[in-house]
Amino acid sequence: MTTASDPYVLNIGPQHPSTHGVFRLRVVMDGEHLQDVDMVVGYLHRSMEKLAEERTYAQNIPFTDRTDYLAAMSNNLGYCLAAELLAGVEVPERASYLRVIFAELQRIASHSMANGTFINDAGAWQTPLMYMFREREKILDLFEMTCGARLTTNYMRIGGVAFEPPPEFYPAVDALVAELPDRIGEYTELLVDNEILLARARDVGVLSPADAINASITGPVLRASGVPWDLRKAEPYCAYDxxxxxIPVGHHGDCYDRFLVRLEEMRQSVRIIRQALDGLPSGAHKTEIPLALRPEPGEAYARVEGPRGELGFYVVSDGGPAPFRFHIRAPSLINLSLLREMAVGSSLPDAIVTLGSLDIVVGEIDR
Amino acid sequence: MPRGPRQLAGRDVAARLGAALPAAVAGATDERVDIAALSIVEALRWLRDDAELDAAQLSNLCAVDRYDHFEVVYHLQSLDRNHQIVVHARVEDYLEPELPSCYPVYRGALLQEREVYDLMGVRFTGHPDLRRLFLWDGYPGFPLRKDFLQIGGHHPGLPGFPFETAGRQQR
Amino acid sequence: MESTGIIIGFWALAGLTVGSAALVFVVRNLLHAVLALVLSFMGMAGLFLTLSADFIAMAQVLIYAGAISVLLVFAVMLTPLASRDNGNSLFALPGLAIGGAFALLLMFLAVDVDWPELRDAALADRAFADTIEAVGRSLVDRYAFAFQVASALLLVALIGAIALVREDGAP
Amino acid sequence: MSAALDPIRLRARLAPRTLARGVIAFAAFVALNVAIAALVVSGALDGEWYDFRDLGLGVQQLREWLDEQTADQPGWLTDILRSTTWLSYLVTALLGATGILSFVGGVLLVLIWVERRLIGRIQVRRGPNRVGPFGLLQPVADAIKLIQKETLIPVGADRVMFFLPPVLVFIPGLLVWAPVPWAPHMTYVDTNVGVLYLVAIGSLATLAIFMAGWSSNNHYALLGAMRTVAMMISYEIPLALSLLTVVVLTGSAQLSAIVEWQSVHNVWIVVLLPLTLFTFFFASTAELNRTPNDIAEAESEIVAGFHTEYSGMKFGLFYAVELGNAVAVSALTAALFLGGWSMFGLQEWVPAYLLFATKVAAVYFVLVWLRGTLPRFRLDQLMAFAWKYLIPLALLNLGVVAIEAALFRRWEGEGVVVLGGFALANGLLTVVAVRGWARFLGYAPEREPLLRPTLTTGVGGLRAVDRMRTTR
Known part of the structure; x- marks a missing residue:
């Protein structure tokens, strides 16, 4: 005698606490176990790639803020690098350093958010998230101080950065950099050896290095699988060399490793910011470029190591003032390639934790 | 012609690829390799498995509408050798664009090919799950095509910038 | 059965018990029937309370209303087509006959037993003063054998149930 | 510089006027306490109805007075009821019921605030502080909001079954307070099957929760309901076993008698039975649906579990019952394990119910603390924990304590020595059993060390992975 129950379809999302946005998982379940996973995206689709074809190169910078709204600085940076590569614009030294500082601050903010929500998905009642929001808030204050916006910063420019940071920025960032290692130590104490977290996240959502590489997975998820790949080292843009x-590299490729890798990356980012602040050269913060950039016909693909992985911008020019084709390689979307393989066969809580560990941002998935 | 910092010269790659698969190479410039549409899968498989080129990861896949044909652009990268290869495949048929899917070679193409199909309308044959990704089934047209919502004779794209001739914008 | 309050309580509880028991086979929805059964159990627990049998009343609530009913609910939920109504059973008539016969037997016993004598004997033993101790003592003393046999039976039933539902090859 | 050390603020805080006010308030407090102490020492209070240390005395004397009044005047009502003491029964029953209801109602309102403030503090934020002084009226505002809200009934919901559960859940939430001993004479129903009563009442909510989940016609709700039922069935066993252990030791299932036993022997049961407290507390957090065991309403997984579809005051009732049950468990823990109202003689001086309430608050704080700190278990882990870990431990504990209880009955005269020996033995047993049984079940953290991410500076693909594997 067997006891079998009929599989049923469960819609996780579009509004659900753990989908981090308007994202839907259509799940076929047998009891608590997943038999099939299908993701339904596009609720936030704004067709930025099309819109960009109607705007000049400089006018497209604010669009990039709104793709990955948790890492606007990195997106700005990636797009500006692509446009600079296409148009052959030189960037002053100081601007490169400032870009590094802001991109790394953004990485810390984004990883705080990712780790906080991941623990939330694992069931903690908001506490780690609130802790990490505390630091993120300070970073956003720094952004506000510098460019007036907290989330959609629109700070990088083709040829440099928009503004010189105000004088009060430097003591504030020094204080933040001084206290961040302690704060990260706090999270480590609270979470890293937590038995419940270990039970929930270890050996869950395992991704082998070969699979991860073949499925175009990048960023902390790839590194957690054991592949030492970081564009800041592989292809040092700005002044990263x-x-x-x-580069922190995990060993098992499970959700727990992804969490640890992000935590360690926050520490490394603090190191980078400290070095960049110490060596910040003087000079101009921006190259003057023509208002309407008309690059030679051609194409350029520039990429940065965003908080979620390889953030690439593919820009094609036909000699006009607007890009002929503008494509964003969205790590959030591509990291979901193997979601089905990771989730099918596991139980619902495991799938939720796996999804949380991939750190998706729906604005970037849908664009 | 600009090139990414670790990008291999297209001609070198084309030379090696042509030695192994002569039919595949359709042309090459300094920055990219053009590959015949029908042999794209074999070419990508060869590039992936070749020890020297070692294109282990499909970094980016997108398509460009060139008014009379489509170009599907593959950015491949080798992690061990730390270089990048740009591959173009030209899809001639503008009305019914079709290209073999590279999912058997790169599983990372799963969602990227779906995206290209959804927004650009290039049909990838052999893709295991070719459905629209962002838009719903039955959505009329493919938004990223240049002729999408084209109003009588108006070419999409920005003709010129308003203040361009007046010199620099004064703050 | 001395005070009027107790008498009122008895009739109210008896009405609840019998009424909800009747509801069990009148109601069409299987799950509603289970819940009516639970109500009947609760009424019975109340009846025990009017007899000052607090331990048995609590055991009734715990075992029948708390545990057995949940098992019933589980059984209903795990049965395919649980939402079907519970009418049209082949066993309706035989069930009614057996139930009626059982009720007649109980009525006969109730009329036939010499209640006052039993009550006086029990009162003489002070059995009602601390029922929990009396029940405990009789379980390990006078009815020890019956108790052990019952637990052995339950254990066998448990193992049998596990053996029945175990799928081959399951861990 | 932090605000606390800011000299300007410090000076402002210690302004002479503020200081003087503080000194006066402190002096008044001390004087009040001295006066109370004098009153207690003088013995003027002992046994009188105005003895604030035991409100039960007043009720008792009221009853006796009422009995005296009605005894000589049999009327028609007394004839019908065949009892002359009906009036005192009625009055005390009403008094007790009113007391419990107002207490539970008041405590719920305050505790929603307390919990949110505490969690706020744990989460480095302030918590509700806008409505009323310190935000104290926040729960009232919430309640008004919830009452105003429309209660939505999903299409396809079973209407009757959808309406009943919030009420049915609330009833056990109130009933559970009946046998709680507040002070020597302050117990509403001092039944001698108190512990059994608690287990029985605790099992009633299961069915109501199941009804809520089933009738909502929602997959999330049904999943939550099934999880609840599975978990409650599992955790009732260790819960009942640990309660039974206490009963075996004290020889009574009457809650007031258990507290009395602790008072007489001048010991808290937690010292004697730490393992029992462990199993009891874990099992009851599971029954309470609170983090780390809140799988029944796991927000990140199944939205809100069984009450996903409930809105307005129906949701409010579920929410309130959840908090109320947490307080009830705190009260039981305090009564059964922390000596209840007894405090090594302090109850002669301080009102016993205040001592009890302090202990309840302390246990409740631990519950809030747990909730604010820990992530959640998975369903299968939680079930495995109950069946493979807690139940064997509770059974072992019950066996050991049964032997100890028999020995204790025999050597009652030696009192302190015997109890001290038991405390030592049981403490040792707890450590050995908790760790040993975990080891036996395969828990071995040192065998598979946690590998922290390694830091590298080179990049590479699969070949680099192999290289790193071989060098590790």
Whole structure:
């Protein structure tokens, strides 16, 4: 005699506490176990790639803020690098350093959010999230101080950065950099050896290095699988080749490793910021470029190591003032390639934890 | 022609690829390799498995509408050798664009090919799950095509910038 | 059965018990029937309370209303087509006959037993003063054998149930 | 510089006027306490109805007075009821019921605030502080909001079954307070099957929760309901076993008698039976649906579990019952394990119910603390924990304590020595059993060390992975 129950369809989302946005998982379940997973996205689709074809290169910078709204600085940076590569614009030294500082601050803010929500998905009642929001809030204050916006910063410019940070920025960032290692130590104490977290996240959502590489997975998820790949080292843009920092590499490729890798990356980012602040050269913060950039016909693909992985911008020019084609390689979307393989066969809580550990941002998935 | 910092010269890659698969190479420039549409899967598989080129990861896949044909652009990268290869495949048929899917070679193409199909309308044959990704089934047209919502004779794209001739914008 | 309050309580509880028991086979929805059964159990627990049998009343609530009913609910939920009504059973008539016969037997016993004598004997033993101790003592003393046999039976039933539902090869 | 050390603020805080006010308030407090102490020492209070240390005395004397009044005047009502003491029964029953209802109602309102403030503090934020002084009226505002809200009934919901559960859940939430001993004479129903009564009442909510989940016609709600039922069935066993252990030791299932036993022997049961407290507390947090065991309403997984579809005051009732049950468990823990109202003689001086309430608050704080700190278990882990870990431990504990209880009955005269020996033995047993049984079940953290991410500076693909594997 067997006891079998009929599979049923469960819609996780579009509004659900753990989908981090308007994202829907259509799940076929047998009891608590997942038999099939299908993701339904597009609720936030704004067709930015099309809109960008109607705007000049400089006018497209604010769009990039709104793709990955948790890492606007990195998106600005990636797009500006692509436009600079296409148009052959030189960037002053000081601007490169400032870009590094802000991109790394953004990485800390984004990883705080990712780790906090991941623990939330694992069931903690908001506490780690609130802790990490505390630091993120300070970073956003720094952004506000510098460019007036907290989330959609629109700070980088083709040829540099928009503004010189105000004088009060430097003591504030010094204080933040001084206290961040302690704060990260706090999270480590609270969470890293937590038995419940270990029970929930270890050996859940395992991704082998070969699979991860083949499925175009990048960023902390790839590194957690054991692949030492970081564009800041592999293809040092801005001034990353001048700083001393390490790439954290996980060993099991499970959700727990992804969490640890992000935590360690926050520490490394602090190191980078400190070095960049110490070596910040003087000079102009921006190259003057023509208002309407008309690059030669051609194409350029520039990429940065965003908080979620390889953030690439593919820009094609036909010689006009607007890009002929503008494509964003969205790590959030591509990291979901193997979600089905990771989730099917596991139970609902495991799938939720796996999804949380991939750190998706729906604005970037849908664009 | 600009090139990414670790990007291999297209001609070198084309030379090696042509030695192994002569039919595959359709042309090459300094920055990219053009590959015949029908042999794209074999070419990508060869590039992936070749020890020297070692294109282990499909970094980016997108398509460009060139008014009379489509170009599907593959950005491949080798993690061990730390270089990048740009591959173009030209899809001639503008009305019914079709290209073999590279999902058997790169599983990372799963969602990227779906995205290209959804927004650009290039049909990837052999893709295991080719459905629209962002838009719903039955959505009329493919938004990223240049002729999408084209109003009588108006070409999409920005003709010129308003203050361009007046010199720099005064703050 | 001395005070009027107790008498009122008895009739109210008896009405609840019998009424909800009747509801069990009148109601069409299987799950509603289970809940009516639970109500009947609760009424019975109340009846025990009017007899000053507090331990048995609590055991009734715990075991029948708390545990057995949940098992019933589980059984209903795990049965395919649980939402079907519970009418049209083949066993309706035989069930009614057996139930009626059982009720007649109980009525006969109730009329036939010499209640006052039993009550006086029990009162003489002070059995009602601390029922929990009396029940405990009789379980390990006078009815020890019956108790052990009952637990052995339950254990066998448990193992049998596990053996029945175990799928081959399941861990 | 932090605000606390800011000299300007410090000076402002210690302004002479503020200081003087503080000194006066402190002096008044001390004087009041001295006066109370004098009153207690003088013995003027002993046994009188105005003895604030035991409100039960007043009720008792009221009853006796009423009995005296009605004894000589049999009327028609007394004839019908065949009892002359009906009036005192009625009055005390009403008094007690009113007391419990107002207490539970008041405590719920305050505790919603307390819990949110505490969690706020744990989460480095302030918590509700806008409505009323310190935000104290926040729960009232919430309640008004909830009452105003429309209660939505999903299409396809079973209407009757959808309406009943919030009420049915609330009833056990109130009933559970009946046998709680507040002070020597302050117990509403001092039944001698108190512990059994608690287990029985505790099992009633299961069915109501199941009804809520089933009738909502929602997959999330049904999942939550099934999880609840599975978990409650599992955790009732260790819960009942640990309660039974206490009963075996004290020889009574009457809650007031258990507290009395602790008072007489001048010991808290937690010292004697730490393992029992462990199993009891874990099992009851599971029954309470609170983090780390809140799988029944796991927000990140199944939205809100069985009450996903409930809105307005129906949701409010579920929410209130959840808090109320947490307080009830705190009260039981305090009564059964922390000596209840007894405090090594302090209850002669301080009102016993205040001592009891302090202990309840302390246990409740631990519950809030747990909730604010820990992530959640998975369903299968939780079930495995109950069946493989807690139940064997509770059974072992029950066996050991049964032997100890028999020995204790024999050597009652030696009192302190015997109890001290038991405390030592049971403490040792707890450590050995908790760790040993975990080891036996395969818990071995040192065998598979946690590998922290390694830091590298080179990049690479699969070949680099192999290289790193071989060098590790």
């Amino acid at each position: 001048r700083f001393d920092f390490g």
